[in-house]
Amino acid sequence: METDLNLKRPSAAHPVVTALRALRKTILTAAVTTVFAATAQAQIKVGVTVSATGPAASLGIPEKNTFALLPKEIAGQKVEYIILDDASDTTTAVKNARKLVSEEKVDILIGSTITPNSLAMIDIAVESETPMISMAASAAIVEPVDARKHWIFKTPQNDSHMSTAITGQMQAAGIKTVAFIGFSDAYGEGWFKEFSKLAELRHIKVVASERFARADTSVTGQILKILATNPDAVLIAGAGTPAALPQKTLKERGYKGVIYQTHGVANNDFLRVCGKDCEGTWLPAGPLLVAEQLPDSNPVKKSALTYKAAYEKAYGPGSVSTFGGHAWDTGVLLSAAVPQALKQGKPGTKEFRKGLRDAIENVRNLPGAHGIFNMSPTDHLGLDQRSRVMVHVVDGKWKLAGAAQ
Numbered sequence: 001m002e003t004d005l006n007l008k009r010p011s012a013a014h015p016v017v018t019a020l021r022a023l024r025k026t027i028l029t030a031a032v033t034t035v036f037a038a039t040a041q042a043q044i045k046v047g048v049t050v051s052a053t054g055p056a057a058s059l060g061i062p063e064k065n066t067f068a069l070l071p072k073e074i075a076g077q078k079v080e081y082i083i084l085d086d087a088s089d090t091t092t093a094v095k096n097a098r099k100l101v102s103e104e105k106v107d108i109l110i111g112s113t114i115t116p117n118s119l120a121m122i123d124i125a126v127e128s129e130t131p132m133i134s135m136a137a138s139a140a141i142v143e144p145v146d147a148r149k150h151w152i153f154k155t156p157q158n159d160s161h162m163s164t165a166i167t168g169q170m171q172a173a174g175i176k177t178v179a180f181i182g183f184s185d186a187y188g189e190g191w192f193k194e195f196s197k198l199a200e201l202r203h204i205k206v207v208a209s210e211r212f213a214r215a216d217t218s219v220t221g222q223i224l225k226i227l228a229t230n231p232d233a234v235l236i237a238g239a240g241t242p243a244a245l246p247q248k249t250l251k252e253r254g255y256k257g258v259i260y261q262t263h264g265v266a267n268n269d270f271l272r273v274c275g276k277d278c279e280g281t282w283l284p285a286g287p288l289l290v291a292e293q294l295p296d297s298n299p300v301k302k303s304a305l306t307y308k309a310a311y312e313k314a315y316g317p318g319s320v321s322t323f324g325g326h327a328w329d330t331g332v333l334l335s336a337a338v339p340q341a342l343k344q345g346k347p348g349t350k351e352f353r354k355g356l357r358d359a360i361e362n363v364r365n366l367p368g369a370h371g372i373f374n375m376s377p378t379d380h381l382g383l384d385q386r387s388r389v390m391v392h393v394v395d396g397k398w399k400l401a402g403a404a405q
Helices: 015-041 057-067 090-102 115-128 159-172 186-201 220-228 241-252 268-278 287-293 301-315 322-341 350-361
Strands: 044-050 077-085 108-111 132-134 152-154 177-183 205-212 233-237 258-261 282-285 389-394 397-403
Touching (some): 044 090, 044 322, 057 301, 077 090, 090 115, 108 115, 108 322, 159 186, 159 258, 159 282, 186 205, 233 241, 241 258, 241 268, 282 287, 287 301, 287 389, 301 322
Parallel strands (some): 044 077, 044 108, 108 132, 132 152, 177 233
């Protein structure tokens, strides 16, 4: 029997050919999808939640603006910043953090602007083993560095750090009695804890302790109680424009003593809202607030002016804010950490996230907008006395008063 070597090829419409073409198309599509997925996964994803609206907006807006200035590529890896607004609300901050970790699969969390929101986000960072850098002040965010705070860092100076500066200035000025009024949340409580402890050590008597909410429109009752104690000074532990309310009320009621604020008011929006009632106010602040007034010998002057120039080029002269500086410093830390983290794994992996955490913890002598960072396994802030100065409001402007005590 002869074999027919001239078999006809199946037509293009033949079921077998159709099936093979469909299979080939599926394989090619899957391969292309895999390549693009791998490429996307290799991109560093930074999840950010800021308080761009609500009572803390004067803090959160310059932070949000600053992320537009951060590098889009680090160590050859593209960086994507996913920015969400938590509206100064703790529940929304938690929702944002969970979305960023669970849905966006970010490599690092940054936020939030304020202490209550940052404290609420910690559990999500810990559960997902995602490093987190807060832009809020309370020492409780990073202290003590235990198993729970292992993944948490922050860039603003601690309330404990700044309390030392304020009580030192009070002691030098001969202040003997002081009244306290602060936010009725973790920021106010943290400040009262640290300040009252240090005031006692420096023989300054706290004669009144009052609280108010960030969204309050009147603090007359609290101020009347404070005035009844006739204190030499009043410390207002608030942040942003809401901190102007107690000060304006004190002035309206004829208070003639010394008024202190915290570094939570170190931006021009506070000066605008407080107006003439700000005159004579004392506060500790990061060097960025008065960067151009710093002596050339100050080790932070150059790095502070670098950020100031970048921000004002983008947003106009006089627009820089110390709060934006805290966001800038998260970028400084990230830029230093990424090259080391890439040795441990690729972006999008558990190994890379751990590598970021480890690298941030090992940052040494890194200049930022607010100070020189020296992190360690027991210190997840890493700032020292070089990160603070005392400032006096004179003629409606910030005036450098010298190094903090």
